[in-house]
Amino acid sequence: MSEQTRLLTPEAEHVAYAAMMLAKGRLVAMPTETVYGLAADARNAQAVAGIYAAKGRPSFNPLIVHAPDLATAETIGIFDASARRLADAFWPGALTLVVPLRHDAGIASLVTAGLDTVAIRVPAHPVAQDLLHAFGGVVAAPSANPSGRISPTSASHVMAGLAGKLAAVLDAGPSPVGVESTIIGWQQGTPRLLRPGGIPAEAIADCLGQPLAAPIADPDRPAAPGMLSSHYAPGAPVRLNADHAKAGEFLIGFGPVAGDISLSPTGDLVEAAARLFDALHRADAAGRPIAIAPIPDHGMGRAINDRLRRAAAPR
Numbered sequence: 001m002s003e004q005t006r007l008l009t010p011e012a013e014h015v016a017y018a019a020m021m022l023a024k025g026r027l028v029a030m031p032t033e034t035v036y037g038l039a040a041d042a043r044n045a046q047a048v049a050g051i052y053a054a055k056g057r058p059s060f061n062p063l064i065v066h067a068p069d070l071a072t073a074e075t076i077g078i079f080d081a082s083a084r085r086l087a088d089a090f091w092p093g094a095l096t097l098v099v100p101l102r103h104d105a106g107i108a109s110l111v112t113a114g115l116d117t118v119a120i121r122v123p124a125h126p127v128a129q130d131l132l133h134a135f136g137g138v139v140a141a142p143s144a145n146p147s148g149r150i151s152p153t154s155a156s157h158v159m160a161g162l163a164g165k166l167a168a169v170l171d172a173g174p175s176p177v178g179v180e181s182t183i184i185g186w187q188q189g190t191p192r193l194l195r196p197g198g199i200p201a202e203a204i205a206d207c208l209g210q211p212l213a214a215p216i217a218d219p220d221r222p223a224a225p226g227m228l229s230s231h232y233a234p235g236a237p238v239r240l241n242a243d244h245a246k247a248g249e250f251l252i253g254f255g256p257v258a259g260d261i262s263l264s265p266t267g268d269l270v271e272a273a274a275r276l277f278d279a280l281h282r283a284d285a286a287g288r289p290i291a292i293a294p295i296p297d298h299g300m301g302r303a304i305n306d307r308l309r310r311a312a313a314p315r
């Protein structure tokens with residue numbers, strides 16, 4: 001089914017229109033500081049089902065619930081001292097916490113894929129905050145891209161991938177962080193890094209005063225199911241750790257490796273994260289095999305390398 005997708009600016013009347021669409025069970029692309037999200041009313045099962053249909057998501061991976069503040073988040077999930085400590089330190093921001101679900105919160109079971117836990121984030125982006133307040137509820141939102149493809153950090157990325165499949169896109173310019181949120185969950189009482197992302201794992205470990213463990217591997221029940229296999233994939237093949245372009249390749253540079261375009265000529269990992277997905281979209285548009293310079297694996301580099309390994313994974 002195709003519909004007219006309205007491109008909206010973040011002024012109050014447009015935000016109100018987007019909130020009305022959410023209330024009607026329609027899909028709206030919402031800018032956040034990490035990436036653009038494809039939002040639906042988290043309490044409306046049919047609306048949430050629409051997210052999976054629009055993305056062409058093959059299986060029902062659980063989604064992140066976006067709340068305007070910690071008080072609202074606590075009506076949906078159960079926060080122990082450790083979870084509250086992280087929420088106090090990093091919310092609003094690029095951190096998602098997987099906590100026990102309050103079953104009486106009315107969250108559609110498709111959001112959690114039937115799990116007893118729920119992933120919750122309080123986004124910092126002012127337009128996401130405006131939309132959540134105007135809507136007055138909570139929204140489920142994965143990244144606003146077709147399943148398996150490059151995540152969107154601009155309204156034009158969203159339109160290129162999903163136009164006709166959602167009611168509206170709120171255009172607030174490029175997403176400042178540029179990679180998805182860091183996901184932390186607790187298994188056997190231990191905090192674990194389920195997905196590296198916009199808040200460096202080192203900062204989270206510092207806040208908790210303990211190192212983050214790896215998720216417990218269980219092939220039947222992945223800790224963060226959406227994290228498996230090929231993802232963020234451009235149309236063309238991707239070669240990592242390249243210090244020069246081979247014949248015909250489009251080289252994405254970093255630091256001393258100049259490339260056709262650079263994630264950060266000065267070797268700044270925060271800048272590189274912010275430019276990552278746009279660089280992949282541009283390289284993809286060039287229609288040539290893609291090579292990418294080595295990226296140091298600390299701080300934001302960990303999230304960048306995670307996305308690059310998936311972009312390069314066999315499909």
Ligand code: TXA
Nearest residue numbers: 034037062117118119142143180181223224225226227
């Ligand atoms: O920055 C972000 O996190 C963006 C913006 C839009 O907020 N959203 C995002 O959502 O990246 P998505 O759907 O692409 O990724 C959600 C991740 C998946 O890896 C999923 O498996 C994991 O969160 N997840 C969700 N609920 C979970 C749960 N109850 N337990 C474990 N992992 C969960």
Ligand code: MG
Nearest residue numbers: 142143144151
């Ligand atoms: Mg995604």
